[in-house]
Amino acid sequence: MTDKILGNNQVNVYGEVVSEFTFSHEVYGEGFYMLQLSVKRLSKVYDTIPLMVSERLIDVSRDYRGCFLEASGQFRSYNRHEENRNRLVLSVFVRDLRVDEMELESEKPNYIFLDGYLCKPPVYRKTPLGREIADLLMAVNRPYGKSDYIPCICWGRNARYADGFEVGEHVQLWGRIQSREYQKQIADQEYETRTAYEISVSKLECVEDSAEITAASEITEEDSIPTQNVVEETGI
Secondary structure, eight states: OOOOSOTTEEEEEEEEEOSOOEEEEEETTEEEEEEEEEEEOTTSOEEEEEEEEETTTSOTTSOOTTOEEEEEEEEEEEEEEETTEEEEEEEEEEEEEEEESSOOOOSOSEEEEEEEEEOSOOEEEEOTTOOEEEEEEEEEEOGGGOEEEEEEEEEHHHHHHHTTOOTTOEEEEEEEEEEEEEEEEEETTEEEEEEEEEEEEEEEEEOOOSSOOOOOOSOOGGGOOOOSSOOOBOOO
């Protein structure tokens, strides 16, 4: 596929289309739509990944369910205001895509590379079975002074390594996008099933900067966009 993605935030996913297009928002007359892609792991578990696609890339009036799609772009976040709080909404912003009628092989069915800065202290913990985990929140810069805020999860020795990072640390990481469902309590005895998205990290490195670090340290209202039917959040 043609390489149109920016170097510090690279995504490539390949999977089966499992939804129709739903309208998200419009920018200067260009409509953007959400699409759900089911991507298979090596373990045969499936991640459902939301794509944000321009109407100029594909016929959004067509139903592609059952087809297979390869998309490259960036993993982006938007700050949505609801229930008197901000919620991080994540999706793959598609810059290039290909549709297949039948499933083909893909070199990178679920790949992401991020080059950014740690904007919260790592949260290190162990599971009841003793597995080590570290949660990171990365700020990845976009052009024009904006940033994407992306939750990441590290395992084992990567978790121990990440636990030593400080806020503002310049980090590069490689991994895959994963989805997981959780129950959110919205009232007494009332729960809602939601989907969280995060990066499962397979490799990470701390980068020594020779220039001044310019990491964004908090989510700002300027990162918000108008959204309708945008599919879902990290729950952080």
